[in-house]
Amino acid sequence: MSTHRYERLADHLRERIRAGYYSAGERLPSVRALAEAHGVSLSTAQHAYHQLEDARLIRSRPRSGYFVCALRERPAFPPPSKMAQRPVAVSQWEQVREGTCVLPDTHMHNLGRGMPDIDTPTIKPLLRALSRAGRRHDLIGLNYDTLHGRPELREQIARLSVAHGCRLHPDEIVITTGCHEAISVAMRAVCEPGDIIAVDSPSFYGALQSINAYGMKALEIPTCARDGISLEALELALEQWPVRAIQITPTCNNPLGYTFSEKRKRALLALARRFDVAIIEDDVYGDLSWAFPRPPTIRSLDDEGRVLLCSSFSKTLAPGLRIGWIAPGRYRERALHMKYVGTGSTATHAQLAIAEFIREGYFDPHMRRMRQQYRHNLHAALDVIDAHFPTSVRVSQPEGGYMLWIECGAALDSLALNERLMAEDIRIAPGVMFSATGKYRHCLRLNYAVMNDAIRYALKRVGELIGEMEKAEAREAMTAG
């Protein structure tokens, strides 16, 4: 958890190293000098260096101090263009469909899916709660739930919402079958077939496919890998097109990993107000932000009920439970109707178990552990990437979650890469899935939630194959030239 001083200090140093303030091979201040400069204890300073050492950003030389490692230089992502394209019908179902058909209990190393680590001791109490929910004397777990969802779970979600600046009342919340249903409900509550939804780009493929299936159109807004959706491009798009809603993942974005600053969140909300459009805010990775306190949701800044906040326990606890929720604001009545016609009500059993897990105080320690693990894993993944991916490859800098976005040379075909990886039981998420029209073919998304020797090896193979393919491509280009 980022409450610890040493972690904040390590973050600060990490940023300076990444930004080139300290360069490769350079000696860092002594532990004592660091402690004095930042007004922290010696042990805090020492701890911070240990963390950076763990992440192999620095290394110690006996009796000499700490030195910056020779990280390979990588190019930055280019700034996004200022112009949105035209609203388009979404395609790419084939690629998404294929990715959703891999059984989890196979040998496959699936680096492509948005799967958290579920094999962690802090999740054990949830298994016990599930087991108990099944044996409940009143058989509530077998009974129809109400359309809104179990009151005990809505109460806990309302309590947790304080962390992102909301003071939701349990009655403002509707439980859904995962965040997938929440987004699907939100779109149908706000839009009709034919309506235009503005989306960040690259964007979560599930949301894009909903736009596709409900006959709506996606307007892809250029998005910066560091700062998020371009507000200038969005403003131009809103002036030009009759947009009904903005669908966005502003905190620990999927797939880019950035977090929209509070200032930019306010500016986005102001734009939405000016053009009278709804905001569908996907906060599914929000609790996995490394910042403390975690960044506010756009919903927390909204006093008009314009934001439909969608989230779930799929990224924080376990996706197989399919428990999500929506706080649909002023669209509540339509959202309830859309929830009803989609699934009637949500499975009762898992709701009871999750409510108990949170009520008994297991959620916060679990989240602390997972944030720490994912943060640690990111550095482990970056080490593998540094060692085995071509230096020309661009890599995102996530501020939370467990996803990396990789941009290869323009000629690389990540669908072909995935094909070749298949033979080695490895899968990635090809970039085309994250665009309405199959852009980002040269990009891919990687999951680093679990990091072990097998995953490290899989990651290494991804990098090696990218290298091979890029070399072959270069040879061909030479021959053709």
Next chain:
Amino acid sequence: MSTHRYERLADHLRERIRAGYYSAGERLPSVRALAEAHGVSLSTAQHAYHQLEDARLIRSRPRSGYFVCALRERPAFPPPSKMAQRPVAVSQWEQVREGTCVLPDTHMHNLGRGMPDIDTPTIKPLLRALSRAGRRHDLIGLNYDTLHGRPELREQIARLSVAHGCRLHPDEIVITTGCHEAISVAMRAVCEPGDIIAVDSPSFYGALQSINAYGMKALEIPTCARDGISLEALELALEQWPVRAIQITPTCNNPLGYTFSEKRKRALLALARRFDVAIIEDDVYGDLSWAFPRPPTIRSLDDEGRVLLCSSFSKTLAPGLRIGWIAPGRYRERALHMKYVGTGSTATHAQLAIAEFIREGYFDPHMRRMRQQYRHNLHAALDVIDAHFPTSVRVSQPEGGYMLWIECGAALDSLALNERLMAEDIRIAPGVMFSATGKYRHCLRLNYAVMNDAIRYALKRVGELIGEMEKAEAREAMTAG
């Protein structure tokens, strides 16, 4: 066709009762005595008594044997008209919404909802399976499922499908979040907004609300309480309107209780073929038919993949698990897409538990017990109705399931009745919910899945209030006249 021995024996007994040979309240010969007297097997004698019980000529009292009923004469349902109305936009969301917001763990006697009896010993192994699924070492219950659903459950559903004449392959089945999602998926797989769906009338309100929410139009086909949808009216409608699909519950219909004969199922399929429309077959009560073997599904008669078979475990096991399925025939690819954008995948945990419950042989004995209980409860409910409902009221004759459809005098307002019942913590399902345009205001649906003193009392109060309201109505009419 009275070819079976038990049917001939039942005919014989029926004639004797009609002729006054056995009088009301009199005890009939024991099954053994009957078998000996007529030189038939015990099971033939038992079968004959069951048939008379279904026809409400006799009733069984536990440990006492069979008695002749003192049945009041009730008017029959009028035959349906031959003409369908125009395709219409569906309304009535308010009433449906209200019915879905009652928490199950309250004091309410909810006679309105389609809730099975879940408090039965034969369901205990399911609770144990749920408990075990939560503790599974491989954590499969927490993991994302594939889009199609768990293979072990699809396998069991394929096995069970033999009972209704299908030989489904597991790969033809897609698991859904209840039958609700199956129907919603089916409609979106076949139709676009603006398309016309022909429905039986009265019809399941969940399906009607899906038509509403997806911007489609319902064409209500006159339906006979005994024989089902009028094929003549349907044919005329298909000639007149560009219908895309027929949505129907042909076996143990909800709310009317009839089962479409195999002959009529074939005729319906032939019509669908002639006009090239899809059939969305809701078989959710099919396994609760009292006929043995259970009636075939339309899907089992279809060799073109024209029928999208929708069902679930909500009426046979427990609705809170939200596990249903669809066998979408030739519409499989679109159905998978619609499933994906609705909920992503189905909750894993309950799928594992149900698969285990069936595989270990608990499903069939459970179903035998429940069919027997519901059949028995029907007679108990009819006893209360005979004693406390006005004689003018028409009552459906279910051939399975646990729902009764009641038609009162044209002036009765079942919404007002429900309001008055609310004060006594009793609820019914008002007839308006079962029509696209609020027809059947003078009708109501009652659930007899559980029968105990409290439910008997609630049922009695429904009848008494109908009587009071009809009398008040008659007085007013007299005064006005």
